[in-house]
Each structure stands twice: as structure tokens, then as C-alpha cells.
Amino acid sequence: MKTLKVLGLLALVVLLGAFSSKFTSTDAGYGIGDTATDFSLKNVDGKMVSLSDFENAKGFLVIFTCNTCPYSVAYEDRINALDAKYKPLGVPVIAINPNNPEKKPGDSFAAMKTRAAEKGFTFPYLLDEGQKIYPQYGATRTPHVYLLEKTSNGNVVKYIGAIDDNSRDASEVEEKFVENAVDSMLAGKEIKTTTTRAIGCSIKV
Amino acid sequence: MKYLMFFGMLMLFITSGCNGKTKTDNKEKDAQPEYAEVQSELGDQVKFPIYDFESFEPLLYKEDDKTYIINFWATWCKPCIVELPYFEKVNVEQKNNNVEVILVSLDMPSMWKSKLEPFVEKKDLKSKVIILDDPKQNDWIPKVAEEWGGGIPATLIYNKDKRSFYEQGLTYEELNEELNKFIN
Secondary structure, three states: OHHHHHHHHHHHHHHHHHHHHOOOHHHOOOOOOOEEOOOOEEEOOOOEEOHHHOOOOOEEEEEEOOOOOHHHHHHHHHHHHHHHHHOOOOOOEEEEEOOOOOOOHHHOHHHHHHHHHHHOOOOOEEEOHHHOHHHHHOOOEEOEEEEEEEEOOEEEEEEEEOOOOOOOOHHHOOOOHHHHHHHHHHOOOOOOOOEOOOOEEEOOO | OHHHHHHHHHHHHHHHHOOOOOOOHHHHHHHHHHHHHHHHHHOOOOOOOEEOHHHHHHHHOOOOOOEEEEEEEOOOOHHHHHHHHHHHHHHHHOHHHOEEEEEEEOOOHHHHHHHHHHHHHHHOOOOEEEEEOOOOHHHHHHHHOOOOOOEEOEEEEEOOOOEEEEOOOOOHHHHHHHHHHHHO
16 A cells, blocks of 8 residues: 555656656756866867866856857857957867757768868867757757856856847947956956846757 | 938838937937938838837737737747747637737848748748847847747747746647647
8 A cells, every 4th residue: 555655656756747847948057156067079170178178277168059050150250259368368168069960960070170160260169979068057059158167176157148248240249248257257256247148049959 | 302202201210119219319310320221221121020129028918818829930940940830820720719829030130031031931921920130138038038048949828817938849739738728
């Protein structure tokens, strides 16, 4: 009788879980202050890249982006500019393509190589093979930025969101969310805006 | 002369559309070239109404007896294109149940003539198509739904009593299942 009760309870839990997870799959992932996982992903130059490779880094701009999303494309030059500005200051850009190339052939490893060469990416452009990393971060769209600060306790998430407040036109940007966040972090100041949102392409799994 | 009249009408249209914002005459004069440029960029021939968020927001809070299905999509968004036929189907099937589908395109201005119009024509979309053109996404996304991160496809279903938001693609069955919570 007792086992029956337990079984019934178990079934209920499973059922509830199934229902509640149906429309809440995007809730997972990091919040501000969480420690972000490191990874070892293949770069367009064929080498594996991990955050731990960057011994002198003070932090990282981990950007989930891809070849095919118009918003990602609109931000390519700005991502290059972020790397040019902040790599010398110890906060390099690490770009990760989270899309499944089988679902989105335009985001294949070969296509990534081509795009990186065309646009002269100065930063690693990694393929999230098997799509294991982006769900841990909780990225839901491209482009999606995670600013990490390297601390003795690991890489701590300091900012999540958009690069700036105007995806369409770089010249009309009024608020540079990422730059403000990195500047504050490097200055040891509080980051005023820690999360922002933007329209982006959903990640193809 | 014809061009001048057209321009004049445009200006009238623009200024009448800006009632909400209090501007001094002087400022408005300064802003003229900019507005004219924006307007010509928008193209007077785009077939769909163009909203900024301020003018769009009332469409999310209508208090009539209808149930509204507001679908956010774009021609470049593959999963959006996949689910469009379901919304089209529901729009026809549920008309008598007081349901209206509104397809809100988030295509960029450069795509309105080149992508959006041909797409709507080719697919012969019957649901109402409008354009939401407001670059201040971080400001308006949470006003559509607090939980929306900004990914599309995304759909809001609401009537005067309740509302639900889905940041995901929906199948025909899922759409009906969710809609039934509103109309039954």
C-alpha cells in the first residue's frame, strides 16, 4: 500500500514536471553573480579554446552569435570593435555559434570559417558542438552577450543581454550596454544595467 | 509641384502623428529633414501599417470581446515561417469565436519592400499583417511580456480577462490547446 502511494506520488511529480516544463524551457541558465562554466570548443582555426587558456585575462565577453541571423550580422563590425577595444584591456571577445549546423547549414563549421575570414574576426569563433554550452549559460537568441569577470572563485557573470540599444543602426546607438558594463567592471564600480533584452534569432537545436 | 504637395501632405501626416510629443516649433523645424528622411526610408508604398511601440501598445490591451493572438515574426526567422500556416488556419477557423490573429513583423526596414511584401503576397496571408519598427527593444520587450527575452517566434494570446505569452514556436495543436483556455 505504501509503495502504491509512493508510486502515485512519483507519477504525479513526473506529470507535473512534464506540464510545467512545457512552456518554461527558457528559464534555465545563469543569472548575475553566478559562476560560468568553462568549456573546450573548436575554433575556426581548428584549435580548441578554453577560458582557462587566457591566463592574463581579467574577464571575457562571451557572445553567442552566428552567421545567419540578420541581427548577428548587423553586429559583426561592432563585435570586432569590442574585441579591438577590450582585448588590450584584458577582456577579450569569445564568440560561440550555438546553432545546430544540421538544422542551419549556413552555420556549419566550414561556413563559420568563411565568415570569420570575410569579416576579419579578431576573436575566437567557436562551434558549440553538440550544443552543450549555450543551455548552461541560458542563451536564448543570437546575439546574446555574457560578460564574465575572472575572480579567484571562477568566472562570475556580470552582465547578460544586448550589445547596445540599437541593433539596426550603430550610428543611432544611445546606450552602449556592454561597453558601460565592461568599463564599470574594470574600474571596480557597480554595473548599472546588468541585464537587457533584444530581438534576436532563436537558437536552432 | 506635385512633389511639393506630396511633401506637404507627408509633413501634415507626420506632425499630426506626433501629437503625443510636445515639441516647440523651433525644434520641429530643426527636425524636419530628419523626419523627411525617415519617412522616405519607410517608403510611402509599404503595404502594411508601421507602428512604433507607443502606437502599437494599445493593440496589446484591447478591452473588447475578442481574443487576440499576437504573433511576433520575421521573414528571416525560419521557425516563424514554419508556424505561420497554423496561425492562418486558426484565424479562419476561429473567426466565429471572436478570435483575431495579428501578425507583427519585426523585419528590418530594408526588408519591407524586398522581403516582407513579396513573402506575404506569395503565401497569400489573410491574417492582418503589421510592422513594428522600434529600435529601442530593451525598453519595449518587457512591456509586451515581462518574461520575454527577445527571441522569436513569440506569441501573445489575450482577451480582456487574461493573457499568456509563449517565447517559442507553437504547433497547430499547441496553438489550439492554448487558445481553448481563452475561448472556452
